[in-house]
Amino acid sequence: MTRILYDLSGIDEGLRFSPFCWRAKFALAHKGLEVETRPWRFTEKERIAFSGQDKVPVLVDGDEVVSDSYAIFQYLDRAYPRQPLLGDATSEARARFFKHYAERALAPSIMRTIVMDLFNAIHPQDQAYFRESREARFKRTLEEMHSPAQGLSQLDHALAPLRGRLEEADFIDGDAPSAADYLVFGNFMWARIVSTADLVSNADPVYGWIERMLDLYDGLGRKAMRITDIQGAYR
Template sequence: MSRKMFDLCGRDERLRFSPYCWRVKYALAHKGLDCDFIPWKFTDKDAIAFSGQSKVPVLVDGDTTVTDSYEIFRYLDRVYPERPLLGGDVAEARARFFKFYAERSLAPGVMRTILMDVFNAVHPEDRDYFRTSREKAFGRTLEEMHSPSQGLSMLDRALEPMRGRLDEAPFLEGDAAGASDYLVIGVFLWARVCSAADLVSNADPVYAWYHRMLDLHGGLGRNATRLVDIDGGYGG
């Protein structure tokens, strides 16, 4: 197979929890494109040095290497125009909004809710790196940042725009899922793989959307291996 993607893994290679990598998995499935997902750890910088940077996802498609989840969306539309992800200027502007909405409004609340679960999920060889890099960015310890009650409150407020849209349509894109949905679902898959936390109630329109997204593309998200599936579960 000529197409492969370096994909963040945890303490078990089956644990794939990067929200950015999940975006691309949904985009590839949307296009009907096969891909070999290569397990990668935070400290495996040498393995992706050829890409000129140090983060995943890294998509290698034949002789072409593409980094950054959103740039991969754009690349896939250029090279594989069937079933477009972004479409025209208006559709891409909408997708850009949801990209930033997921990263800047949803992710902070989710992070505060599941941070120590993520720490338990990362590979043992990555834990020093994860702790050091995150604590430097946060300006406080992981334990101080981990606050599920505060995180869920933040997330509840941040979900209001999604609730409004999902009262109108089954997906953020309308009657069928598209780029906006894929850009957002990555945050929820991050939590699903690493944590048992319930982010939304089953009466919330976001909950129904979330389960539609899990079942999409042959159960792509629902079939993902979770930390609870691994021996030791959430105990770390």
């Protein structure tokens, strides 16, 4: 039985930048589970229609099909209880906050910083879809969203509580990483894969945490292909 994860890819099949797919890949690694990732592009909706929806990540684990990164965490804890990701009811309630923190506090400011890099990393056949869907969602053009100075300033504010936490512990979840770390770190993988922007200074406690996260699971994050690995792609 092969375990399969449909994983968003960009201008190159090996360029995997989805923050949600990165959450799933770290969660699988946390459980020590092997997975075959299949490259998938935004416009290949029919290829994942079997999942009953149209977004990745989609995990196929034997007879089980699970989409949505948070639902994948819940599924993995049910199917593979050892090394819990979300934990008991209170732990899980608190973990949920990090999903919102990542999506509503960090992602918008990172988006403003890297949006044109992101667009540049997307497969040409997906670019029209990406532009249309994101411009509708954010009610402005990609070019209007693009504002790295403002994005970095917003990010600096949004990182204040994370910085507080990482001044006192190596990982959000304590001595070892778990769900809260992966939920948040997906955003940093997203930026790292498509952009060379320095989101945090190397004196920031968040910087040290990013480095530790990149080292996990035999360098899962650090070894991932970046846009700068593709000759002539970064501009």
